[in-house]
Amino acid sequence: MHTERFRGQMDFLKEIEKLKIIYRQNGVVDRSRPENSAEHSWHIALMAIILEEYVVLKNIDILRVIKMLLIHDIVEIDAGDTFLYDTEGNIGKSQKEEQAARRIFGLLPEKQRIEFLELWREFESGTTPDAIYASCLDGLQPLVNRLMTGGYVFRGEELKTSQVLEKKKFMEKASPFLWDYAKDVIKESKDKGLYT
Amino acid sequence: MHTERFRGQMDFLKEIEKLKIIYRQNGVVDRSRPENSAEHSWHIALMAIILEEYVVLKNIDILRVIKMLLIHDIVEIDAGDTFLYDTEGNIGKSQKEEQAARRIFGLLPEKQRIEFLELWREFESGTTPDAIYASCLDGLQPLVNRLMTGGYVFRGEELKTSQVLEKKKFMEKASPFLWDYAKDVIKESKDKGLYT
Numbered sequence: 186m187h188t189e190r191f192r193g194q195m196d197f198l199k200e201i202e203k204l205k206i207i208y209r210q211n212g213v214v215d216r217s218r219p220e221n222s223a224e225h226s227w228h229i230a231l232m233a234i235i236l237e238e239y240v241v242l243k244n245i246d247i248l249r250v251i252k253m254l255l256i257h258d259i260v261e262i263d264a265g266d267t268f269l270y271d272t273e274g275n276i277g278k279s280q281k282e283e284q285a286a287r288r289i290f291g292l293l294p295e296k297q298r299i300e301f302l303e304l305w306r307e308f309e310s311g312t313t314p315d316a317i318y319a320s321c322l323d324g325l326q327p328l329v330n331r332l333m334t335g336g337y338v339f340r341g342e343e344l345k346t347s348q349v350l351e352k353k354k355f356m357e358k359a360s361p362f363l364w365d366y367a368k369d370v371i372k373e374s375k376d377k378g379l380y381t
Numbered sequence: 382m383h384t385e386r387f388r389g390q391m392d393f394l395k396e397i398e399k400l401k402i403i404y405r406q407n408g409v410v411d412r413s414r415p416e417n418s419a420e421h422s423w424h425i426a427l428m429a430i431i432l433e434e435y436v437v438l439k440n441i442d443i444l445r446v447i448k449m450l451l452i453h454d455i456v457e458i459d460a461g462d463t464f465l466y467d468t469e470g471n472i473g474k475s476q477k478e479e480q481a482a483r484r485i486f487g488l489l490p491e492k493q494r495i496e497f498l499e500l501w502r503e504f505e506s507g508t509t510p511d512a513i514y515a516s517c518l519d520g521l522q523p524l525v526n527r528l529m530t531g532g533y534v535f536r537g538e539e540l541k542t543s544q545v546l547e548k549k550k551f552m553e554k555a556s557p558f559l560w561d562y563a564k565d566v567i568k569e570s571k572d573k574g575l576y577t
Contacts, residue, residue, distance in 0.1 A: 187562060191535075194431050195562075199529060200426065202410040205420045213400045218414070224401045227423035231397065231451050235390050235493060248444045255427050297431060333395060366383060 190294045194284055203262045209267050211330045212337025219337070220330065222258040229322040230254045236322070239362045243312035253308045253319045254352060256301055260285035269327075270344060279309070293366040311355070321359035328353065328367055332374045346371060346380040386490045391457070393488040399458045406464050407526045408533025414534070416526065418454040418462060424451045425518040435558045437511035449504045449515045452497055456481035465523075465535055466540060475505070507551070517555035524549065524563055528570045542567060542576040 204226070208219040233250045258266070263285035290301040293317045307316045329351075331337075349371055357364035374380055388405040400422070404415040429446045454462070459481035463470045486497040503512045524545075527533075545567055570576055 191435075191558075191562070195525070197429060198424075198428055199525065201424070202526065202529060205409045205416065205424075206411050206413065213401045215402050217402065219419065220401065223423045224417065224419035227419045227426070227451060228394075228397070228401075230423070230426065230447075232394055234396060234448060234451075235489070239387075248447075251426075251444075251447060252430060255423065255430075283521075293431070329391070329395065330398065333398060362387075366387070369383075 192207060193292055193294050194297070196364060197289070200262065200289060200292060201259055204295065207258070207261045207266050209266050209327075211327055212334040214334055216337045222261050225326065226255055226258055229326050230317075232326060233319065236360075237308065237318075239312075239360045240318050240321075242317060242358075245314055245318055249315045250319050253304050253315060254302075254322065256290075256305055257308045257323065260305070262289060270348055282309070286328045314362055318359045321324065321356045321363060324353050324356045324361060325367055327374055328370045328374070331379060332370055332377070335377070335379070344380050346375045349380055382524045389488055389490050390493070393485070396451055396458065396485060396488060397455055400455055403454070403457045403462050404406070405462050405523075407523055408530040409453055410530055412533045418457050421522065422423055422451055425522050428518045428522060429515065431557075432559065433514075435556045436510075436514050436517075437556060438513060438554075441514055445500065445511045448491075448497075448513050449511060450499050450518065452486075452501055453504045453515065453519065455485055456501070457484060466544055475503070478505070514555045517552045517559060520549050521559060521563055524566045524570070527575060528566055531575070540576050542571045543577055 201223075203224040205221050207222040209222060211220045212225075214219055230251045230355065233247065233254055237245065237247060260282040262276065262283040262307060267278050286302055286305050290298050290305065292298075293301065307313055308319055309316075311317060311320050350368070353367055353371070354364070356367055371380070395557065397419075401417050403418040405418060405421060407415055407416050408414065409420075424428070426447045429443065433441060433443060456478040460477040463474050465501040482498055482501050485489055486494050486501065488494075489497065503509055504515055505512075507513060507516050549563055549567070550560070552563055567576070
């Protein structure tokens with residue numbers, strides 16, 4: 186009864202169960218475990234809806250931004266979560282992720298496969314207004330989370346404030362307002378000893 | 382510098398961190414822990430995007446459906462996750478959830494507070510096309526997850542197939558096609574001993 190098309194769609198929806206066990210550097214609020222990439226994606230999709238008024242870019246399509254954020258980390262199922270500040274771990278990352286995107290979105294029927302692949306590549310390129318806004322939220326959420334969870338750190342690296350500021354300053358392109366807030370969060374985190 | 386309006390929005394976005402530690406009955410795919418309501422919400426938002434073609438209802442607004450699904454469980458931060466089949470636990474549930482909705486969405490500025498409260502109440506009422514489709518996915522995902530994770534059960538209740546069919550048959554209103562699939566999943570789960 187079920188078509189090949191539907192089987193592909195369900196194969197994809199079953200495959201992405203695995204994103205719930207891809208763990209990140211930050212923790213959940215009771216510090217019982219690291220945050221995973223699925224719940225992180227949920228969180229920033231809601232951020233996109235609530236904080237849209239602070240974006241200075243024109244022609245934001247909020248549905249596209251949400252879709253981007255819901256799928257932006259799915260490639261980690263194959264490629265793993267690479268810590269933003271891990272220079273070595275980031276070598277060869279984009280090639281691994283491109284392969285992962287082709288395999289995982291490749292489970293979907295053609296039109297959806299193309300839509301998702303293109304949305305994901307657009308997010309990665311970070312050059313369109315929607316992608317710039319999406320990346321800004323992906324940059325902001327871990328800063329706030331880290332301050333809230335008191336620097337639960339999975340692998341235990343120490344981070345320098347200057348490194349964090351350097352890696353996050355791209356946020357200003359989407360929203361000088363949110364970037365100002367992010368700098369306050371970074372400063373407060375530094376004062377609490379969460380960055381050196 | 383930051384306005385009261387922005388503080389309210391960030392208070393809300395910080396508050397909902399807690400949804401990541403509200404645990405459900407089903408498990409994650411490696412059976413290492415129960416699934417939480419934040420990652421569950423992420424999963425069904427993506428289901429909404431991918432499975433829209435199977436809905437028989439007219440005038441589905443996919444952005445509204447996604448918003449509903451992203452926020453539908455937020456009330457559990459105060460009211461807890463009540464197991465669908467727990468008759469006693471479900472007494473007084475809607476009153477507790479209404480209070481929770483007022484408190485948590487009440488952190489937001491007025492227009493967003495009203496939008497989210499109304500979307501959440503619409504989802505709960507299950508009477509509009511968007512809410513009927515959203516509920517259908519909220520009904521489907523745990524069935525598929527249970528079959529995939531081999532019946533990881535948090536509290537250990539036994540479920541009868543007849544109970545499951547009874548509780549899920551509302552899905553047919555949104556999509557006879559998805560309901561047929563759900564029945565296949567339930568049958569396969571029963572054959573594997575996941576329902577009695």
